[in-house]
Amino acid sequence: MAVIIPVVSGLLVIYTLKKLFFDRSTTKLPLPPGPPGLPLVGNISDLPPPGKPEYQHWLEHSDRYGPISSITVLGQTIILIHDKHMALELMEKRASMHSGRPKMKFAFDMIGWINGMAGLQYNQTLKLYRKYAYQQLGSKAAVSRYHPLLEAVVGRCLWRMKRDRGTNLTQHLKTEAGELILKVVYGYRIEQHRNDPLVDLVDEAMEQFGDAATTGKWLVDLFPFLVYVPEWMPGAEFKRTARIWRKTLLDCVNIPYNYVKKQRLRGDESRASFVSQSIEQAQNEKAFGPAEEHAIKWAAVSLYAGGADTSVSSMDSFFLAMSMFPDVQHKAQEEIDRVVGTARLPSFSDREHLPYVNAIVEEAQRWHPIAPMGLPHGTDKEDSINGYRIPKGSLLLPAVWWFTRDPTVYHDPESFKPERYLEPYNEPSATNVTFGFGRRICPGRVLVDTSLYLTFAQALAVFDIRKPLDDIGKEIEPVHKLQGGVIARPAPFKVVISPRSKKHEALVDGIVKKYPWEESDAQNLEGITV
Numbered sequence: 044m045a046v047i048i049p050v051v052s053g054l055l056v057i058y059t060l061k062k063l064f065f066d067r068s069t070t071k072l073p074l075p076p077g078p079p080g081l082p083l084v085g086n087i088s089d090l091p092p093p094g095k096p097e098y099q100h101w102l103e104h105s106d107r108y109g110p111i112s113s114i115t116v117l118g119q120t121i122i123l124i125h126d127k128h129m130a131l132e133l134m135e136k137r138a139s140m141h142s143g144r145p146k147m148k149f150a151f152d153m154i155g156w157i158n159g160m161a162g163l164q165y166n167q168t169l170k171l172y173r174k175y176a177y178q179q180l181g182s183k184a185a186v187s188r189y190h191p192l193l194e195a196v197v198g199r200c201l202w203r204m205k206r207d208r209g210t211n212l213t214q215h216l217k218t219e220a221g222e223l224i225l226k227v228v229y230g231y232r233i234e235q236h237r238n239d240p241l242v243d244l245v246d247e248a249m250e251q252f253g254d255a256a257t258t259g260k261w262l263v264d265l266f267p268f269l270v271y272v273p274e275w276m277p278g279a280e281f282k283r284t285a286r287i288w289r290k291t292l293l294d295c296v297n298i299p300y301n302y303v304k305k306q307r308l309r310g311d312e313s314r315a316s317f318v319s320q321s322i323e324q325a326q327n328e329k330a331f332g333p334a335e336e337h338a339i340k341w342a343a344v345s346l347y348a349g350g351a352d353t354s355v356s357s358m359d360s361f362f363l364a365m366s367m368f369p370d371v372q373h374k375a376q377e378e379i380d381r382v383v384g385t386a387r388l389p390s391f392s393d394r395e396h397l398p399y400v401n402a403i404v405e406e407a408q409r410w411h412p413i414a415p416m417g418l419p420h421g422t423d424k425e426d427s428i429n430g431y432r433i434p435k436g437s438l439l440l441p442a443v444w445w446f447t448r449d450p451t452v453y454h455d456p457e458s459f460k461p462e463r464y465l466e467p468y469n470e471p472s473a474t475n476v477t478f479g480f481g482r483r484i485c486p487g488r489v490l491v492d493t494s495l496y497l498t499f500a501q502a503l504a505v506f507d508i509r510k511p512l513d514d515i516g517k518e519i520e521p522v523h524k525l526q527g528g529v530i531a532r533p534a535p536f537k538v539v540i541s542p543r544s545k546k547h548e549a550l551v552d553g554i555v556k557k558y559p560w561e562e563s564d565a566q567n568l569e570g571i572t573v
Contacts, residue, residue, distance in 0.1 A: 072432040075113040075122060077104075086114035090259030096527040097257065098415035098444040101125075105442065111431060117265050120437040127449070127476060129428060130441040134420050138481030143421030145438045148267045150255035153285035155292050158337075160345035161256075161418055165482055171334070172342040175321045176486035180227070180346070186489045189227055190391050196223045197497050198388075198554030199235065201505060205551050209511075209540035216358045217246060217351070223494060224350040228343050229299040230306070230316035234563040241299055241568075242351070248295045249352035251288045253528035256418075296344045301571045302564070318343050350487050352530055353413045354494060359533050360411030360523070361403070361499055364459040365508040366538040367521055371459055375400055375503045376543070388550055389500040391493070397500065402461035404495050409473030410459050411523070415444035415531050417476075420483065441480065444525075447473045457523075505547040511537045 080086045091100035101123050104112055110126035124130045133141045142165040144151070151157035160176075163169040179185060200219035204212065218233070221242030225231040233239040254260065263269040263281055274282040303318045321339045325331035365372045378399045383389045394401065419438045426433040433439075448456045453463060453470055463470040474492075478485040485491070502508070510518040524534035542548035 072427050072430060074115070074120065074434070075111045075431040076108040077113045077115075078108075080115055083117075085116045085118070087116050087259075087265065089114050090116065091257075093260075094527070096415070096525055096531070098442065098525070098531075101416065101440065101442060102445055105445070111429065113431075113437075116259070119265075120434050122433060122437050122439050123442065124439060125442040125445050127446040127452075130439075130446070130476070130480065133426070133428060133433070133439060134441065134480035134483075137426065140424040140426050141420050141422050141433075141439060142482040143423045145419045145421050147256060148263045148270060149261040149281065149285060150252065153263070153270065153282075154251075154255055154289045156252060156255070158296075158341045159348070160342065160486070161349075164421070165423075168334075168338065171338040172345070173486055175317075175324075175339055175342050176346060178324070179317045179320055180487055180490050183489060183493075186493050187391075189223075189490070190493075192226055193223065193494055193497050194390075194554070195558035196226070197494070197501055198551070198558055199560070200498070201501060201551045202555050204502070204506065204540050205542060205548065207540075209508075209538045212362060212538065212540070213355070213359055216355050217242060219498070220351045220354045220358070220494075221245065224347055225299065226316070227490065228317045228347050228350075229303050230319060231299060231302060232561045232564045234565050235560045239563065240565055244291070244295055244298070245348050245351045248288075248291045249348055249530065251291060252348070253530045255288065256529045257527070292344075295348060296340060298568060298571055299347065300340045300343060302568060305567070305571060317346065346487050349485065350491065354491050356411065356413045356530065356532050357407050357491075357495055358498055361407045361495075362502075362508055362538050362540075363521055363523060363533055363536050364407065364410060365503075366510045366536075367523065368459045369509070371403070371461060372503065372508060375403055375461075379500065379504045383504065385544075385546060388554070389497075389504050391497070393500070394496055398465060399461055400500050400503065401496070402464045403499055403503075404492065405464055405472060405474060406459055406461040407495065407499070408477045409447045409453070411525065411531075411533060412443045412447050412473070412477045413530055414477070414479075415442075415525060416529075417441040417443045417479065418483065418529065420480070441476070443476050446476045505542055505551055506540050507543050509539045509541075511539050 078086055078089050081088070089104075091097045102125070104123060105125040110124070111129055112123045112125075114121050114123075124133070144162055144164055146152075147162075151162045156162040160169065160172055163172070196219055199222070200215055203215045203218070207215070218239070221239060222233045225233055225241055231241065233242055259265070261281060269279075270282075272279045272282065274286070300318060303316060303322075307319065307322070318339060321342075322331065322336075325335045325339070378397055379389055382396045383393055389397065389400070417440065419440050422433055422435055422437040422439060425435045447453070450456055454468070462468065464472070474488075478488045478491075510521060513519050519537070521536045521538070522534070525531040526534055542551065
């Protein structure tokens with residue numbers, strides 16, 4: 044006993060000194076400012092109310108508490124970041140500590156999105172996902188293999204727009220995005236003249252994900268023990284919803300992947316795709332086991348789901364902006380006519396000579412950021428910034444919408460002004476935040492950027508995009524509004540699209556002749572099990 048007492052006393056002194064001096068810089072610091080909470084539940088009443096876009100709610104929060112603020116809900120600390128430099132400091136420069144994902148019981152565990160790139164923690168599994176994604180799609184050289192496919196896909200979309208004169212615009216853009224990503228990822232040819240089952244499937248899955256991943260919307264995220272409540276009990280409708288949405292997700296994962304496996308078994312490998320090439324690569328490395336198959340399958344659905352949904356929002360907002368800001372449209376058309384002429388469509392080789400069109404690609408993503416509050420990052424290690432404590436396990440919510448609207452960075456931020464990136468303004472690129480941060484940056488961003496350029500350049504080359512008219516011939520003024528959810532689509536709007544001339548109309552018709560309609564692979568999905 045005489046020996047034990049001094050040892051225990053010594054350890055106690057060491058522990059006390061450590062807490063007083065070595066831990067003082069972090070644990071003694073205050074959390075970022077925020078509203079006072081209630082006992083036990085904390086700031087549960089400060090979460091966004093139903094129907095109000097999250098970015099608007101948190102912007103009002105920042106007006107009261109400053110560029111970095113916090114709330115705590117049932118012990119979970121949420122850090123709201125409305126300062127781009129702080130966001131980049133934490134999630135780029137300190138990515139080793141802030142690249143995790145939150146524990147979202149409903150979206151990740153109950154539905155299954157935890158297996159996708161957006162849901163995985165930063166670990167070896169995610170690194171394997173990103174390895175395959177980068178090798179197949181992570182560089183301009185890799186994406187250049189798909190230039191002919193992009194020209195065909197965009198051309199067919201232009202033809203549909205010409206036919207419908209602006210009606211069904213969003214559906215045509217969904218078809219374009221779906222055709223591109225399904226061909227790239229799975230080598231699958233969609234239905235050209237009616238709804239395709241896989242395009243509809245991923246659209247449904249992404250709408251569900253947008254609802255499922257909204258912070259604070261699902262009670263089970265706040266009270267995880269509710270997962271054990273029987274589905275039949277009153278108030279447990281979320282369990283039935285999770286079961287239905289989980290099936291949608293698993294169909295997205297397994298049906299197209301098993302389609303590729305079926306084609307490979309039949310010896311039909313003529314259409315190279317992300318999945319087929321990744322499988323071949325893993326087999327050549329003698330490393331194609333259950334872990335690799337899981338990684339390829341879920342990396343594929345992550346690219347499929349993310350690419351098919353997010354680019355549609357950017358393209359939709361571009362057509363809205365062109366109708367709202369006709370001077371921008373005319374300036375871009377003048378540049379295209381001067382550089383490219385009117386005898387052909389703009390191509391990828393023209394891009395470096397079209398600075399204003401390139402600025403439109405950039406501005407479309409600033410003006411309408413597709414994830415206004417980003418995807419939350421999880422903090423894996425205690426940290427601090429600007430005198431505030433960032434506890435381990437915190438959720439970091441970067442206010443991407445505000446980063447793209449900050450009037451100290453972007454003059455006249457609500458206007459669509461591509462010239463802001465050119466002389467004499469030279470305002471900074473917005474895509475260094477709209478594609479995500481650090482180790483969680485979108486792995487398909489090069490393909491997205493390439494497809495947006497070609498769509499915008501060719502649509503501007505051949506079409507006039509105008510506001511619709513009411514019954515007495517007066518222009519209907521459209522409004523740019525973001526809908527709620529993790530992925531923010533533009534609120535519904537209408538535009539009128541028509542060829543600039545007979546010559547331009549002939550250019551559109553010529554694309555379809557050059558790239559004839561393909562027979563769909565939809566019938567080949569029959570009999571594929573999940």
